[in-house]
Amino acid sequence: MANCLNDKLIIKPLSDKIFIVDNLLNEHVIGYLRLRMEFTNKFDDYYKDYQAINYMPGKDSLTDILEKEISTKFKLNNFQRAWSFIYNNSSDGVQFHADPSNINVNIWLTPEESIEDYSKNGLLICNKKPPKNWSREQWNGNKNGCIDKFLQEEKAEIFRINYRYNRAIFFNGALFHRTDGVKTKNEIFNRRISYTMLFGNTLE
Amino acid sequence: MTIRYKSDTYDLTTSNITTVLTCPADATILVKSLQASHQSASNVDVDAYLQKSGGSNVEISHAQLNKNFTNMISETLAMEASDVLKVQADTANQITGVVSYALIDRSQENG
Numbered sequence: 339m340a341n342c343l344n345d346k347l348i349i350k351p352l353s354d355k356i357f358i359v360d361n362l363l364n365e366h367v368i369g370y371l372r373l374r375m376e377f378t379n380k381f382d383d384y385y386k387d388y389q390a391i392n393y394m395p396g397k398d399s400l401t402d403i404l405e406k407e408i409s410t411k412f413k414l415n416n417f418q419r420a421w422s423f424i425y426n427n428s429s430d431g432v433q434f435h436a437d438p439s440n441i442n443v444n445i446w447l448t449p450e451e452s453i454e455d456y457s458k459n460g461l462l463i464c465n466k467k468p469p470k471n472w473s474r475e476q477w478n479g480n481k482n483g484c485i486d487k488f489l490q491e492e493k494a495e496i497f498r499i500n501y502r503y504n505r506a507i508f509f510n511g512a513l514f515h516r517t518d519g520v521k522t523k524n525e526i527f528n529r530r531i532s533y534t535m536l537f538g539n540t541l542e
Numbered sequence: 543m544t545i546r547y548k549s550d551t552y553d554l555t556t557s558n559i560t561t562v563l564t565c566p567a568d569a570t571i572l573v574k575s576l577q578a579s580h581q582s583a584s585n586v587d588v589d590a591y592l593q594k595s596g597g598s599n600v601e602i603s604h605a606q607l608n609k610n611f612t613n614m615i616s617e618t619l620a621m622e623a624s625d626v627l628k629v630q631a632d633t634a635n636q637i638t639g640v641v642s643y644a645l646i647d648r649s650q651e652n653g
């Protein structure tokens with residue numbers, strides 16, 4: 339499955355730490371990334387209203403190919419891991435958290451005709467990183483609501499990125515970020531599916 | 543490889559075995575669900591069959607519905623070229639449903 343990346347990329351910087359790449363992947367790659375989430379009977383992690391499969395380096399051939407092509411194209415290094423998520427048709431999604439990465443690549447795989455509510459389904463990214471003395475339980479797990487309190491106190495600025503099929507958001511994973519809610523049409527194949535890659539180490 | 547996500551509805555207006563999905567000769571189908579629904583409060587037996595290309599009907603699942611619905615395929619069903627998925631109810635005009643599947647072929651490839 340070579341040539342995963344589309345040759346008609348549209349790149350839009352949002353800030354010095356966030357940029358959007360539309361049309362990132364070729365259709366056959368999206369098809370396969372969706373297929374294995376739609377048809378699996380076993381996920382690695384089950385959350386309240388979404389599920390996840392983990393893809394570690396050397397354990398998933400498509401992830402290895404994507405890592406090679408994306409890191410070459412965008413000059414990224416130190417790939418850590420990837421995930422795919424599939425959300426219930428109505429879901430809060432992933433809440434505010436930070437990841438231990440310099441660059442997250444978050445790609446949306448579900449066609450726009452599956453979207454019910456266009457004011458949802460995107461991504462919110464804050465301009466704030468966790469305090470240096472915070473533990474993983476705090477910056478990734480929001481222990482005792484510490485992230486919510488921190489973001490309020492700091493008067494964090496929030497970037498909203500609207501949902502778009504085959505849109506990738508490259509951003510510093512240490513910035514607090516969350517799903518902007520999920521609302522897709524009810525049929526079985528309309529669920530929002532994303533694929534996320536982490537590059538570089540930070541916070542730990 | 544082109545993957546298209548599709549669904550087709552069916553309505554069992556007779557008690558005969560009825561085709562709900564045929565896999566094209568140049569494709570593979572992965573069936574995610576075969577829903578069968580019965581609105582009334584009476585027992586209706588429903589059977590699903592897979593006919594392999596050139597073969598005969600093989601029953602792959604059975605359900606008795608009474609004012610409820612079920613998924614007749616609990617795990618993914620792979621259909622190869624010319625395989626046929628069929629459904630039968632023992633009473634006409636009682637069962638409707640939908641089959642949801644991924645159709646995998648080379649129809650939109652270049653080169």
